[in-house]
Amino acid sequence: MTKKNPELLIPDKYPRITPACKDFGVCNGCSFQNISYEDEVSLKEERTLELFENADIKGFSYKGFLTANPCGYKNKMEFSFGDTGKGGDMALGIGKKNRYYEVITPMDCTLIDEDYKKIVSYALEFFKNSSDPIYHKRSATGTLRYLVVRKTLIGQIMVNIVTTSTLKADLTRFVYGLAALELKGFIASVLHTINDTKSDAIKPDDIITLQGSSYIKEELFGLSFMITHSSFFQTNSRGALILYDIIRGITKDLSCENVYDLFSGVGTIAQIISPFAENVTGIELIPEAVLAAKESAIENKIYNCSFIAADVHKALAELQRDQNSPCLIIIDPPRMGLHPKALREIKNTNTENIIYISCNPNSLIRDIAELENYNISSLWFVDMFPRTPHVESVVHLRRR
Numbered sequence: 001m002t003k004k005n006p007e008l009l010i011p012d013k014y015p016r017i018t019p020a021c022k023d024f025g026v027c028n029g030c031s032f033q034n035i036s037y038e039d040e041v042s043l044k045e046e047r048t049l050e051l052f053e054n055a056d057i058k059g060f061s062y063k064g065f066l067t068a069n070p071c072g073y074k075n076k077m078e079f080s081f082g083d084t085g086k087g088g089d090m091a092l093g094i095g096k097k098n099r100y101y102e103v104i105t106p107m108d109c110t111l112i113d114e115d116y117k118k119i120v121s122y123a124l125e126f127f128k129n130s131s132d133p134i135y136h137k138r139s140a141t142g143t144l145r146y147l148v149v150r151k152t153l154i155g156q157i158m159v160n161i162v163t164t165s166t167l168k169a170d171l172t173r174f175v176y177g178l179a180a181l182e183l184k185g186f187i188a189s190v191l192h193t194i195n196d197t198k199s200d201a202i203k204p205d206d207i208i209t210l211q212g213s214s215y216i217k218e219e220l221f222g223l224s225f226m227i228t229h230s231s232f233f234q235t236n237s238r239g240a241l242i243l244y245d246i247i248r249g250i251t252k253d254l255s256c257e258n259v260y261d262l263f264s265g266v267g268t269i270a271q272i273i274s275p276f277a278e279n280v281t282g283i284e285l286i287p288e289a290v291l292a293a294k295e296s297a298i299e300n301k302i303y304n305c306s307f308i309a310a311d312v313h314k315a316l317a318e319l320q321r322d323q324n325s326p327c328l329i330i331i332d333p334p335r336m337g338l339h340p341k342a343l344r345e346i347k348n349t350n351t352e353n354i355i356y357i358s359c360n361p362n363s364l365i366r367d368i369a370e371l372e373n374y375n376i377s378s379l380w381f382v383d384m385f386p387r388t389p390h391v392e393s394v395v396h397l398r399r400r
Contacts, residue, residue, distance in 0.1 A: 009047070009389075014039040021108040029094045029111060030387035037070050041383060048361050048381060048391050055365045060376035060395075066246075068238035070386030072113045075151055075218075075237045078202075079103075079120055081127070081134040081144040090134060092124040092147060101136070111387060115183045116149050119159060122181055123147050123174075130169035140198045143167050148193075148202070150227060152218040153237045155185035160229050162193040162202055175211045188212045191229055204229075215292065220244065223300045225266050226292040232265040239384040239392070244272050246380055246394050247330065247355055252276040254353060256327035260319070262312050262342070263332050267293025270305045277328070282307040283315045316345035328353040337363030343370050354397040359384065361393050373400055 010032075019025070019033035032040040045065040052058075082103035084091045093105040105124060107117055127144055135142035146162040159178060161171070175190050190211040197203045207214075207229060215226045218233065220241060227233050234240035251259065251273040261270040264282030266289050274280050282305065284290050290309040297305050308315045329351045331338070337360065338346070346354070347370075354374060358364035368376065374397040384392040 010035060010043065014043060020110050023104050023106070023108060026096055027094050027104045027106070027109075028097050029106065029109060031389050032387050033110070037386065040387070041065055041067060044383070044389065044391050045381060048393070051361050051365060052379070055369070057365065057368065057376060061378045063246075063378055063380045065381040065383065066242050067383045067386070068236065068242055070383070071110050073236045073238060073386060074111050074113070074116075075153075075233070076235055077112055077116055077149050079106075079147045079149070081146065083134065090124065090128050090144075092120055092127070101134075113151055113185075115151060115157060115185050118181050118183060119149055119157075119178065120147065122177055123159075123161070126174055126177060127169060132163070132167055132169050135164060137198075137200060145195060146202060148229070150216060151185050152216055152227065154217065154219050156188040156216040156218075157183070157185045158189040158191065158216045158227070158229065159187060160191040160193055162195050164196050165194050165205070167192075167194075171210055179211075188216045189214065193229065220268065221248075221272055223271055223302075224296060225268055225271075226296050227266060228288055228292055230286065231289055231292060232286075233268070234384060236384045236386075239382055240268075243357070243382045243384065243392060243394065244269065246382070247357075248273055248276070250353075250355055250378075250396050251328060251330075254328055256353075258323060258326040259328045259330065260316070260326045260349075260351075261330045261332075262316075262346075263334070264293065264307065265289050265332075267296060267305065267307055269330055269332065270307070271297055271300055271302050273330075274302050274305050278304060280305045281319065281326075283310060283312050285309065285311060311342075313339065313341035313345045316342070316349065320345070320349060325349050326351050328355065330355045330357070332357040333363075335360045335363065338367045338370075340370075343367060347371065347373065350399070352399050354395075356393075356395045356397065358393050358395075359390055361391060364393055364395070368395070368397070371397060374398060375400055 024033040082101045093103045096102040132143040135145045148160040150158040192208040194206040256277045259277040261282040264284045270280045270282040287309040293307045378396040380394040382392040
């Protein structure tokens, strides 16, 4: 989908409805509250298929647009400290459109779990009563930056307060207050990330575990996975079950000896497909994620998965010297797609099958064009991001 305002792209054939959230149109959180979810799905399917058609990609079996419950699906939210308006009170929540510091406290948001709202409301009141000011990015002054909340399907919650090193508030009191909240889930991890860098991204100078563990756990298909503060994990766990079931089905039909799982994160896909391959090798750049993958594989009693902390193109080149070509490569890259060096090494493996998972159909289509020795066998869409213009695509490519 294009980055233009999605409202301008909604044809008249889709009738407008009253948004469920009063902040729709002002908040940056979502784009399609003003049409029904069924119409949103139809629109996104139409627009994304159009991209494939315009790229002259044809001859594949289209398997459909798959969905899960669109309400409360976000398993991770990064809330910003800001103000309600110029010179206004402290706020904590989601940024307003076309406003630099102004944020909306998301009490009506349909994308997040009710426990998130209680945690945000509590944190806002707690820090309003402290002497710590919000952090101003332009002047690089202030203290309070973000509150990051994660929650898994089994109810484990991680709360991560991100501040500069000038914080004065008593975080012991903050933790006690969190523990007193009446939540459907339970708080398994409370972290304090110290971030003095001027970058808008969260780049920890130090991470302190205030309560519980440094990670939380998710369970999918009877397997347990460790999620740390920086772990990549699909933002929609219910959607992930649909996505990973597609990948399991393809892998099961192939009965491979060797499988490579590129950009493997905490090893989710590698372990889920492990019963259908003799050996699975996961490659991930972030050492912390690789360590989590190895530890969860041990806990899950999976012994045919190995994980490498390295750049994908370097690890592939090394593996090609030491192993036979894989029968399947699974790719789940960042939004920008594959680096040319990674593409080259993937082609050098001469693998028979590729599963490419992408949240950006434009970079997916670009990379498919470079994989000129492969044809798309099957295509699926999974709505991992309801109420936004984004779509997750899954393609199975076969070597010609």
